[in-house]
Amino acid sequence: MKIAIGIEYHGAYFQGWQSQPNGRGVQDALEQSIARVAGEKVRLHAAGRTDSGVHALMQVAHFETTAQRPQTAWVRGTNAHLPPWVRVRWACVVADDFHARFSARARSYQYVLYNHAVAPASQHGRVGWYHRPLNIVPMQQAAQLLLGEHDFSAFRASECQASSPIRTMHSVGVTQQGQYIVFSFKANAFLQHQIRNVVGALVYVGQGKLDVAAFGALLQNRDRTLSPPTFMPDGLYFTGVTYDASWQLPACDAEWN
Template sequence: MRIALGLEYDGRAFCGWQSQPNGLSVQDTLETAIARLAGAPVRLHAAGRTDAGVHASLQVAHFDTGAVRPLTAWVRGVNSFLPPSIAVRWAREVDEAFHARFSATARHYRYLLLNHPVRSALLAGRVGWHHAPLDLAAMQAAAVLLLGEHDFSSFRSSECQAASPVKHLTRFEIARDGDLLRFDVSAGGFLHHMVRNLMGALIHIGKGAMPPDWMAELLALRDRTVAPPTFMPDGLYFAGVSYPAAFEIASEPCFRHYLV
């Protein structure tokens, strides 16, 4: 049978999602815990890979198993073998046509940014931080220019293995709640480091170093070397996946957070 899991994790303790020889990835940790309950090795397939230090408020993954267990066991039982930094939120038995990655129609990310002169000790590693005041309206105007289909080569990591740099952004919203800025972005897929590279450009615009229409220039140049550096991973959350209704997998992005 095929089981889909909804996952939540704090990425600070891991080298990213993807399995690594050192076994310190989110995938390795989860596969070890699931195998203990299943009584046999399993292979997890995720909706999207996250880098070291990047979190998830709703990652979706699936695995195949011959073990028959109640769905509650795939939640509470697996959680009993996991460190506090990873939690299975729900489990669903799904049709074998479902694939966590290839069935997805959209992926959702949220970046949380503390915009305050002094960094926070309590939020360290859970939010990004920029000390200088940021112009919300300027960043919002720049974000609008990213919507639709574009070649995002200027925001693509040199290590990116995607077949094409062309992606279609359907959402890029920025809001402020006191000193906390929320950046919500959705697309069918993302390039390696794409969201963090976009954050670097938006903050450059927000602090007044460049006007909002500079974002369109960066897109047109298709050159990573002309855009600002990759921003810190701390505040980035994989926030959900959308699937066709037929699979009956929760498709709304999970933008909740538990920050103090």
């Protein structure tokens, strides 16, 4: 049978989602724990890969197994063998033609930035940080230029292996919650480091180093070498996946708060 699972993890303890030779990938921890419940090796396929230091409030993955277990066993049993910084939130049997990655219609991320003169202690590793005051209004205006289908080469990592830089941004938001600025993005898919590069450019807008028109020009020029540096991974969260309702999955999204 095929099982889908919803997953939450603290990315600072891992070297990204993908399996690593040293076993430090989120995928490694989950596959080993699920195998102990299933009594056989399993292979996980995720909706999207996250880089080292990036967190997930709701990652979705699936695996196939011949083991017959109650659905609660895939949650409680797996979590019993996992470190406390990764948890399976839910599990359900899905149709044979479901695929966590290829059945997804969109992915969502949030970047949480602490904007204060002093770096946070209790939130270390969980939020990004910028020490100078940021003007949120031009950041909001610039972010709206990302909506729709674009060539996002200006915000693409040089080592990105995606076959095309074209992506469709369904929604984008920049909101302020006290000392925190939260950037929210939803797209059909994302390029490697795309969000961290966008956030880096929006921070330049917020401090006045770029105006809204200059941000738009970066997008149109499609040249990564002209864009500001990549922002730290600490504040980036994979927050959900959009699937057709016909798959009858539990809630596949979450938000930072």
